[in-house]
Amino acid sequence: MRRLSEKILQIPASATIEITDKARRMKAEGKDVISLSIGEPDFDTPAHITEACIEALKCGKTHYEASQGLFELREAISDKLKRENSITADPSEIVVACGAKNNISEAMEACLNPGDEVLILDPSWVSYEPAVLMAGGKPIHNSLNQKDFQADDTILEKVSKNTKMLVFNTPSNPTGAVLNRDSVTLLKDICEDNDIIALSDEIYEKLIYDKEHISIASMGDMHERTITINGFSKAYAMTGWRLGYAHAPLEITKAMTKVQQHTISHPASFAMWGGVAALKGDQTCVENMRQEFDRRRRYLTGALSDMGYKTAPADGAFYAFVKVDGDDMEICNEWLEKALVAATPGTAFNASGWIRISYAAGMDTLKEAVRRIDKIK
Numbered sequence: 001m002r003r004l005s006e007k008i009l010q011i012p013a014s015a016t017i018e019i020t021d022k023a024r025r026m027k028a029e030g031k032d033v034i035s036l037s038i039g040e041p042d043f044d045t046p047a048h049i050t051e052a053c054i055e056a057l058k059c060g061k062t063h064y065e066a067s068q069g070l071f072e073l074r075e076a077i078s079d080k081l082k083r084e085n086s087i088t089a090d091p092s093e094i095v096v097a098c099g100a101k102n103n104i105s106e107a108m109e110a111c112l113n114p115g116d117e118v119l120i121l122d123p124s125w126v127s128y129e130p131a132v133l134m135a136g137g138k139p140i141h142n143s144l145n146q147k148d149f150q151a152d153d154t155i156l157e158k159v160s161k162n163t164k165m166l167v168f169n170t171p172s173n174p175t176g177a178v179l180n181r182d183s184v185t186l187l188k189d190i191c192e193d194n195d196i197i198a199l200s201d202e203i204y205e206k207l208i209y210d211k212e213h214i215s216i217a218s219m220g221d222m223h224e225r226t227i228t229i230n231g232f233s234k235a236y237a238m239t240g241w242r243l244g245y246a247h248a249p250l251e252i253t254k255a256m257t258k259v260q261q262h263t264i265s266h267p268a269s270f271a272m273w274g275g276v277a278a279l280k281g282d283q284t285c286v287e288n289m290r291q292e293f294d295r296r297r298r299y300l301t302g303a304l305s306d307m308g309y310k311t312a313p314a315d316g317a318f319y320a321f322v323k324v325d326g327d328d329m330e331i332c333n334e335w336l337e338k339a340l341v342a343a344t345p346g347t348a349f350n351a352s353g354w355i356r357i358s359y360a361a362g363m364d365t366l367k368e369a370v371r372r373i374d375k376i377k
């Protein structure tokens with residue numbers, strides 16, 4: 001008898017694993033590998049957030065909380081969504097989970113039946129497709145327009161009577177592109193006309209440069225059919241805290257809470273108090289990190305352009321998405337072997353012919369990486 005489930009066997013190994021493992025081995029051998037394949041801010045969590053968590057621990061906030069998440073945190077999230085995203089969100093319509101990734105899986109578990117199709121807009125973050133498969137759904141892919149990574153009518157060609165959900169991410173990992181108002185309006189129309197749930201992953205919302213972030217849930221009747229995903233990892237440099245949240249219509253958050261009750265229960269109580277401090281505290285720390293990312297972004301995209309590379313519009317997140325001539329896996333391998341620079345092949349995101357470079361690294365490191373890539377060109 002096969003020990004593993006069909007569900008898990010159908011999930012392909014990540015295209016990033018080969019490169020990541022190789023980079024790790026090379027580092028272990030003492031090679032000076034620069035890792036620009038990371039998806040996390042290189043800053044420490046701001047001190048006032050850490051202190052709030054320590055204080056919570058000292059005060060004995062170490063017990064079970066409501067499985068939907070600490071009420072004070074859901075209240076703070078509700079205020080934030082109203083203030084910043086024009087989304088009216090009752091705390092009962094919010095679920096706090098162990099990272100946005102956890103929220104995404106819960107949303108799929110809550111909504112999908114076998115055979116339900118989930119339309120994913122590519123280039124797409126690596127975990128959407130596995131989340132769909134693990135929840136028993138069927139992933140269907142459609143690429144955004146590769147000129148500017150905006151949405152267009154080709155998406156409609158992939159909509160069928162079985163399409164249950166549309167998944168997209170703005171600002172985008174891996175492209176750094178930000179969906180403009182026309183794109184979000186088109187997605188809204190597609191969802192409304194075809195009775196589709198939108199899953200809008202807005203985790204990079206705070207890392208945006210001279211562009212406007214639009215939450216689809218604030219448009220038309222989308223409040224009734226949108227699962228908005230967000231979290232603390234990227235905006236507040238809290239990746240290891242494992243704290244994310246979702247807002248959705250009550251019917252869906254109740255179902256997501258059911259999933260949570262029987263799996264994680266809820267995120268660590270004291271981490272959630274850190275989340276309260278993050279949302280209610282001074283936001284200067286977020287702006288300072290954003291400005292530093294912006295400085296690096298300008299440097300990196302400029303340097304890549306000087307080397308003759310075309311990049312996707314780097315308007316958000318902390319990635320430069322670079323068009324390459326040839327096989328992106330092979331080129332990444334070559335960069336790693338010859339230049340000792342680790343980047344992520346676009347194939348991992350369903351976008352062959354592109355490479356993702358993270359600029360969540362210090363300026364000196366970025367300059368050295370550019371020098372090395374230029375040298376082997």
Ligand SMILES: Cc1ncc(COP(=O)(O)O)c(C=O)c1O
Nearest residue numbers: 039099100101125173231233244
């Ligand atoms: C687009 C996107 N969504 C969600 C996540 C998950 O974030 P979290 O750390 O909150 O689970 C990531 C993390 O890399 C991401 O890039």
